[in-house]
Amino acid sequence: MLYAVLKLLHVLSIVIWVGGMVFAGFFLRPAALQLPPPQRIPLMHAALQRFFAAVVVAVLVVFVTGGWMIGRAAKDSVQAGLPFNMPLDWTIMVVLGVLMMAIFGHIRFTLFRRLSRAVAAADWPVGGVALASIRTWVSVNLVLGLVIIATVMLMA
Known part of the structure; x- marks a missing residue:
């Protein structure tokens, strides 16, 4: 049951x-591109500030739950003599x-500080310029995230 709950938290965080x-x-x-910069940039800053706070929590949950699940699988193998x-x-x-x-x-601790x-x-x-840099790196992370999802789904 614990494994299932941790896996659920892992997937929800992703x-x-x-x-x-x-x-x-x-x-x-x-x-937001329809707005002039004095409105658009503060709007994007406020939205990203909230999103990045949630992602900090999600990253921690993914890291802890993923590490625990791998550790559990390793422990089970070793206990089975494998x-x-x-x-x-x-x-x-x-x-x-x-x-x-x-x-x-x-993104969060360098680029977002520049934006702030x-x-x-x-x-x-x-x-x-700061928003453009953030967009570039978020796009890289989005591609990586989709590659992970596709890999796991196709290899399962």
Whole structure:
């Protein structure tokens, strides 16, 4: 039962993270582009601030639950007298997932800080550049997230 609950939390966290990237990139940003920079950039800042707070929690949940589930599988194998060989799809998921976490750290703690400073100073050109950088890296993370999902679903 614990494994099932942790797996559910793991998947729900991925849904929030990847789904939020889809929403921001394909729905929120195009709609916000209709606004002039003094309205658009603070709107995007406020939306991203809320989203990134949720992603911080999601990343922690994904990391802890994923590590626990892998550790549990390894422990079960060893207790059965078998070597633990992590499946290829799990390996891909871990490597790309950790890469996504590192990219998110860069987005949240470097690029978003630049955006926050630009918004506080009402420096819309700098804010636009910061948003463009965030969009680029969020797009990279979205592709990685979709590759993980496709890999796991196709190799399961």
